[in-house]
Amino acid sequence: MTEGALAGLRVLDLSGPLGNYCGKLFAELGADVVLVEPLGGSALRHQPPFAGDRPGLERSLAFLYQNTSKRSLRLDLEHPDGRQVLRDLAAGAALLLETDSPGRMAARGVGHAELSSINPALVTTSITPFGQTGPYAHHEASDLVCLAMGGLLYLGGYADGPPVQAGQQQAYAAGNLFGAVASLLAVTAAETTGRGQHVDVSVQESVVMGLENAAQFRDLEGRIRRRTGGRQWRAGAGVFRCADGYVYLLAGGIGGNRFWPNLVDWLAGEDVPRVDELRGEQWGEREFVEAEENRELFAEVFLPFARGRTKAELYRDAQKWRVPLCPVARPSDILRSAQLRHRDYFVSVEGPDGRPAVMPGAPYVLSETPWRLKSRAPHLGEHTDDVLRELGYSTERVVGLRKAGVI
Amino acid sequence: MGQLPLSGVRIADFTWVGAGSYTTKMLADHGADVIKIESSAKVDGIRLSPPFKDGIRGVNRSGYFADRNSSKRSIAINLKTAQGRALAREIVAVSDVVANNFTPGTMASFGLGYDDVREINPRAVYLAMSMSGDSGPERDFLGYGLTIGALVGIHHLSGLPGREPAGTGTNYPDHIPNPCHSAFAVLAALRHARRTGRGQYLDIAQTEPTIAVLGPAFLEATVNGRDPQPLGNGHLRYAPHGLYRCAGEDRWAAISVTDDRQWPALRSVLGLPAGSCPQEWATEAARHRDREALDEVVAAATADRDAHDLCARLQAAGVPAGVVQDAADVVERDPQLRARGHWVRLEHPEMGETLYNAPPFHLTGTPVTLTRPAPLLGQHTREICREVLGLDDDEIARLEAEGVLT
Numbered sequence: 001m002t003e004g005a006l007a008g009l010r011v012l013d014l015s016g017p018l019g020n021y022c023g024k025l026f027a028e029l030g031a032d033v034v035l036v037e038p039l040g041g042s043a044l045r046h047q048p049p050f051a052g053d054r055p056g057l058e059r060s061l062a063f064l065y066q067n068t069s070k071r072s073l074r075l076d077l078e079h080p081d082g083r084q085v086l087r088d089l090a091a092g093a094a095l096l097l098e099t100d101s102p103g104r105m106a107a108r109g110v111g112h113a114e115l116s117s118i119n120p121a122l123v124t125t126s127i128t129p130f131g132q133t134g135p136y137a138h139h140e141a142s143d144l145v146c147l148a149m150g151g152l153l154y155l156g157g158y159a160d161g162p163p164v165q166a167g168q169q170q171a172y173a174a175g176n177l178f179g180a181v182a183s184l185l186a187v188t189a190a191e192t193t194g195r196g197q198h199v200d201v202s203v204q205e206s207v208v209m210g211l212e213n214a215a216q217f218r219d220l221e222g223r224i225r226r227r228t229g230g231r232q233w234r235a236g237a238g239v240f241r242c243a244d245g246y247v248y249l250l251a252g253g254i255g256g257n258r259f260w261p262n263l264v265d266w267l268a269g270e271d272v273p274r275v276d277e278l279r280g281e282q283w284g285e286r287e288f289v290e291a292e293e294n295r296e297l298f299a300e301v302f303l304p305f306a307r308g309r310t311k312a313e314l315y316r317d318a319q320k321w322r323v324p325l326c327p328v329a330r331p332s333d334i335l336r337s338a339q340l341r342h343r344d345y346f347v348s349v350e351g352p353d354g355r356p357a358v359m360p361g362a363p364y365v366l367s368e369t370p371w372r373l374k375s376r377a378p379h380l381g382e383h384t385d386d387v388l389r390e391l392g393y394s395t396e397r398v399v400g401l402r403k404a405g406v407i
Numbered sequence: 408m409g410q411l412p413l414s415g416v417r418i419a420d421f422t423w424v425g426a427g428s429y430t431t432k433m434l435a436d437h438g439a440d441v442i443k444i445e446s447s448a449k450v451d452g453i454r455l456s457p458p459f460k461d462g463i464r465g466v467n468r469s470g471y472f473a474d475r476n477s478s479k480r481s482i483a484i485n486l487k488t489a490q491g492r493a494l495a496r497e498i499v500a501v502s503d504v505v506a507n508n509f510t511p512g513t514m515a516s517f518g519l520g521y522d523d524v525r526e527i528n529p530r531a532v533y534l535a536m537s538m539s540g541d542s543g544p545e546r547d548f549l550g551y552g553l554t555i556g557a558l559v560g561i562h563h564l565s566g567l568p569g570r571e572p573a574g575t576g577t578n579y580p581d582h583i584p585n586p587c588h589s590a591f592a593v594l595a596a597l598r599h600a601r602r603t604g605r606g607q608y609l610d611i612a613q614t615e616p617t618i619a620v621l622g623p624a625f626l627e628a629t630v631n632g633r634d635p636q637p638l639g640n641g642h643l644r645y646a647p648h649g650l651y652r653c654a655g656e657d658r659w660a661a662i663s664v665t666d667d668r669q670w671p672a673l674r675s676v677l678g679l680p681a682g683s684c685p686q687e688w689a690t691e692a693a694r695h696r697d698r699e700a701l702d703e704v705v706a707a708a709t710a711d712r713d714a715h716d717l718c719a720r721l722q723a724a725g726v727p728a729g730v731v732q733d734a735a736d737v738v739e740r741d742p743q744l745r746a747r748g749h750w751v752r753l754e755h756p757e758m759g760e761t762l763y764n765a766p767p768f769h770l771t772g773t774p775v776t777l778t779r780p781a782p783l784l785g786q787h788t789r790e791i792c793r794e795v796l797g798l799d800d801d802e803i804a805r806l807e808a809e810g811v812l813t
Contacts, residue, residue: 005595021620025588029595048643049623051630061630065622131769134746140665140727144640144648148661149729151737153650155576156565162650162659163731165640166575167564170583173620174767177587182768184594185437189412189773191598197772205749205767208737210575210582213458215750216470218734219762220458225734226657229566229573239557239571246571248557250550253452319548326550326558328572331628331635334560334618342543345615351630358629363619364592365540368607369599 004030005369009094009187012036012086013070014077016043017143017169018099018127018203020066021176022183026095027069028362028371034387035072036086039405041380042067051352057380059352062169065359067377068349073388074381074407081406083110088391090115094190095123095183102132112198122196123186127179131202141203146171150207155214158230174210175203235289235298236263239328242306246328247314249302257284259323266321272305349376381407411438411773416597419444419495419502420479421519423451425552425581426613427508427536428475430589434504435478436766436775442502442791443481444495447784447813454784460758466784467757473781477753477763482792483785483813486517490811495519497796500527503600504593508536508613511546521608531606532596536589540612550613552578559617564624566637573637580617588616644691646698647673650731651706653714659731660714662705662721667691672724676717677708738762753780788812 007030013023014036027033035042044063051059058064073089076082087110090096096115098105105111105126112124126132129141130149147153147165157164179201190196208215214225232238236251251263260283267275278301282288289295306314311327318325327333335358340346344361351357362371384407388398401407416439420431423445435441445451450466453475459468482498485491496518499505505524507514514520514535521533538555539545556562556579566573592609600606618625627635642648642663650659664670667690674684684704687693694701709717714730721728732741738750751763758780765777792798792812806812 005599025591029592049627049631049635053631061626062623065626130743131747133769134743136722136743139722139729140669140725141729142642142645142648142663142665142727144642144650144661144663145727145729148650148659148731149741149743151732151734152575152577153661154731154733157573157576158567158570161567162640162652164566164573165638166579167561167637168621168624170561170575170579170620174583174587177583177591177620178767181433181587181590181594182766182770184591185412186770186772188594188598189410189770191601192412193410195772197770199768199770201768202747202749204743205747206583208744208749209764209767210577210579211734211737212577212582213456213471213474214734215738215762215764216474217458218738220460220470220758221462223458227573227576229576230571237553239562239574241571246557248554248562248574250554253551258452319545322549324550324554326554328557328562329560330563331560331621331624334558335625335628339539339543339545340615340618343540343612343615345618346625351626355630357626359625360615360619360622363588363611363616365610366592366596366607367610368605369596 002369004372005366006031010034010092012089012093012096015097015099015127017047017062017172018175019097019179020044020063021173022127022180023070023097024066024068025180028373030369030372033070034089034383035067035070035378036089037072037074037380039074039076045380064351064357064377069374070378071383071387072378072381073384076406077108077110079404079406081401081404083108085388085401085406086110087115087118090122091119093119093122094187095125097125097127097183099127102126102128102137116196120196121190121194123183123190123199124196125179125183125186125199125201127175127201127203129203131205132200143169143171146175146203146207150204150210151214152207152210155211155225155227156229157227159226159228163227164229171203171207174206175201178206178209232295232299235283235295236260240302240306242309242311242314244310247306247311248326248328250324252289253324257289260284262322266318266323267301267305270305272301274301277301347373349373411775412770413437413439416440416504417502418442418504418506419498421505421507421509421514422536423508424453425475425578426585426589427506428453429582429586430536430593431479431506432475432477433586433590433766434593436777441479442498442795443476443479443782444484444498445481445784446483446485448485448487450784460761465757470761473755473758473761474763476781477777478779479782480787480791481782481785482788485811485813488811490806490809492518494796494811496527499524499531501795502528502531503597504532504534506534510549511535511537511541525606529606530600530604532593532600532609533606534589534593534609534611536585536611536613538613540615541610552581555580555613555617559614560621560624561617564621564635564637567639568636580613584617584620585611585613588619641698644695646691646694647701647705649702651709653709653712653717655714658714660709660718661729661731663727664694665727669726670694673721673726676720676724676726677705679704679708751777753777755780756783785812
């Protein structure tokens with residue numbers, strides 16, 4: 001088997017919802033990722049949804065997804081002997097990932113400064129809601145609060161209602177993802193220079209990166225972008241109801257109105273009534289397609305046509321005519337996607353209660369160093385003995401640590 | 408500026424529009440020499456996407472483009488000409504990464520498909536970011552962030568229960584899941600190339616990374632046998648957890664009580680005496696069960712409050728809370744983003760001093776200071792022709808006159 005691109009890197013993942021996905025990205029490109037969990041288990045083990053809706057340390061679906069291909073070491077960092085174990089682990093690690101409040105690791109005597117005196121090449125990545133510095137560094141947050149403070153929440157939702165959050169904890173996803181890029185940049189530098197560093201990731205700022213052009217609208221045109229969900233915001237752009245749900249149509253593409261002629265040709269080919277009213281240069285002009293009466297005209301022509309077809313049919317036919325239209329898919333639709341099946345995208349691991357758990361697999365295809373699922377998420381402390389033995393700890397020492405309640 | 412993590416790495420960047428350009432921005436901001444290969448014969452559509460400086464349209468005036476292209480250089484090459492393609496191949500030959508986000512087959516039509524590139528530069532990491540990936544029945548399909556967001560489930564999962572889905576309001580996959588996964592894969596592949604001298608082909612669909620950040624939703628379907636529905640602003644465990652209207656126009660506070668100890672603190676800041684709520688709301692399970700009634704109580708108590716003042720008091724009491732900030736809040740008022748130096752203003756030759764995102768993280772050992780604004784179309788054509796391609800001024804003038812460098 002080929003070695004992964006990140007083979008030879010040891011990563012210590014002390015995180016939870018803010019960092020576990022980041023650790024997973026390292027693990028599945030070949031790094032040896034050890035989840036270092038407190039005695040009660042990492043925070044994500046306590047987050048719903050749970051398998052069968054029954055809470056349990058091995059039943060959180062988010063935990064089971066974000067911690068595949070890692071090993072678990074259960075370790076009490078509040079105990080001095082536990083901290084010594086962490087120092088010993090850090091001596092051979094390339095990256096330590098933590099998401100505690102700023103200063104907590106240092107207060108325990110295992111902050112970046114102390115660990116780097118043992119291992120100067122170590123990268124420590126801290127992912128926290130607002131970063132390590134600044135007036136909000138110690139503020140409390142949730143995914144929702146980070147999404148709000150980063151400005152993305154304001155853009156989601158309906159014109160006539162409150163802002164609405166992006167589904168499935170996207171602020172934390174952003175922190176994990178930018179955290180992964182930042183960590184690998186720092187590891188790149190460490191492998192070149194021998195010098196590690198402390199990487200300080202702000203979830204709020206990671207969310208800000210998703211504002212698209214809203215900040216520049218404010219800066220250049222003095223306009224505040226607002227939410228437009230649930231409506232056709234330009235003729236041929238937005239969500240449209242069809243026979244079995246909704247489709248998203250973006251006839252204009254980005255910039256200009258590139259695909260409008262294709263759309264009109266498609267509808268004409270289907271003998272859609274009144275399609276000729278959609279012809280003409282004016283449909284390429286921003287002001288015209290944004291005008292309410294023209295949006296309504298488009299809806300009057302398109303909706304009766306869409307209502308007679310399923311989202312799968314519309315997707316197939318639109319693409320045939322080179323029109324950017326996609327179904328508003330549900331997870332169950334996506335699990336059946338012929339495209340994803342062809343690419344072997346979903347993977348299966350043994351889930352709780354011995355039943356298969358099917359989940360997303362490789363987010364990228366690397367031809368020489370393929371993404372690889374190594375194992376299901378570990379049980380709490382499943383690899384404590386293995387990891388300590390690899391560290392050279394004697395059986396007596398491991399027994400002693402266990403007796404003292406450190407592991 | 409000191410040594411940056413990607414100093415010495417060169418990227419031949421054929422990406423355009425959203426996700427591809429944002430990927431290479433991250434690499435450019437951290438020291439890579441990113442050469443954006445573009446052409447006035449087929450302008451990157453995002454150069455013509457608003458907002459524009461002073462609202463005046465122009466290929467060098469888009470803020471949407473500018474923010475995605477900081478720290479890069481631009482060479483104008485018309486790839487429809489044979490000489491243009493030959494020049495592009497020369498840049499590719501001396502690059503560590505070759506990036507594009509065209510539909511499959513487009514690069515091959517320029518003689519720049521992976522097989523071509525591997526022949527001239529076996530060390531190159533070749534990043535291809537088509538919509539559906541380079542295989543399968545939907546290989547040739549096309550889409551943008553908004554339609555891809557619908558295709559991968561994030562649109563369906565974002566909205567109020569019982570209403571049509573709302574989505575994120577943005578081309579979400581373009582800005583976070585796709586560029587981050589792509590940049591991570593490139594960095595990993597560069598490591599492999601450093602260690603072995605071998606490049607490789609990265610086939611990154613613009614669907615699969617976003618599906619990957621929705622993982623638990625698929626486990627709900629496959630383990631629990633039900634399609635997850637949008638939660639509005641709710642949470643499966645926490646309550647209160649939502650947005651509460653405050654004084655002023657369209658002002659909202661986001662509040663999440665994530666721990667039972669925060670509940671009396673919230674009540675105290677909201678001025679809700681102990682007797683005004685059921686005793687059993689002391690526990691998370693009861694609050695979550697009664698969340699609709701609870702939301703009404705909280706909303707009534709926030710309606711006349713100033714959002715910033717309320718959130719400051721909640722934070723002082725240890726309750727997770729934040730203002731739902733609009734672009735003006737984020738850009739002009741947020742003291743945290745200011746203290747972190749998140750916004751950078753760079754002097755652009757045509758747009759003047761304009762706004763850019765700095766990286767959302769601090770590499771404290773190799774800090775980054777953005778200095779180079781987005782390039783004008785073809786701004787660095789001559790410089791790159793001289794430095795990278797070794798052409799003299801006469802040759803450059805000839806290629807310009809013949810419509811190759813345009």
